Amino acid sequence: QVQLVESGGDLVQAGGSLRLSCAASGRTASTYPMGWFRQAPGKGREFVAAITSSGGSTFYADSVKGRFTISRDNAKNTVFLQMISLKTEDTAVYYCAADPEGDWRSSSDWGSWGQGTQVTVSS
Numbered sequence: 001q002v003q004l005v006e007s008g009g010d011l012v013q014a015g016g017s018l019r020l021s022c023a024a025s026g027r028t029a030s031t032y033p034m035g036w037f038r039q040a041p042g043k044g045r046e047f048v049a050a051i052t053s054s055g056g057s058t059f060y061a062d063s064v065k066g067r068f069t070i071s072r073d074n075a076k077n078t079v080f081l082q083m084i085s086l087k088t089e090d091t092a093v094y095y096c097a098a099d100p101e102g103d104w105r106s107s108s109d110w111g112s113w114g115q116g117t118q119v120t121v122s123s
Helices: none
Strands: 003-007 011-013 018-025 033-040 048-049 058-060 068-073 078-083 092-100 108-113 117-122
Touching: 003 092, 003 108, 018 033, 018 092, 018 117, 033 068, 033 078, 048 068, 048 078, 048 092, 078 108
Parallel strands: 011 117
Antiparallel strands: 003 018, 018 078, 033 048, 033 092, 048 058, 068 078, 092 108, 092 117
16 A cells, blocks of 8 residues: 655635645555545545546546646655636545546545545635
């Protein structure tokens, strides 16, 4: 397993921007596809974005496409989620995930998780 630590969550006004980071530890961390999920109060964990191990391909939920960008720096074992034009409905705890199998959009198919970072978007 790979250990994941998220950071960068904050309180921001609607229309603002944030960049989340996820630091992965472990010798083979850079070989894992990585993803971001989010969970709002009273809701299930929702797919946000994913990136292949090389960074060559990215995938997004329709709700964030065009506003969020996932990227990675394998030299630093870090994955980023750049968020712009934030909306109140983006408010959630954001989780980093690694080591997927099967359906990358399903939270149950990811093997490693971070502890989450809170993003709150105010109107």
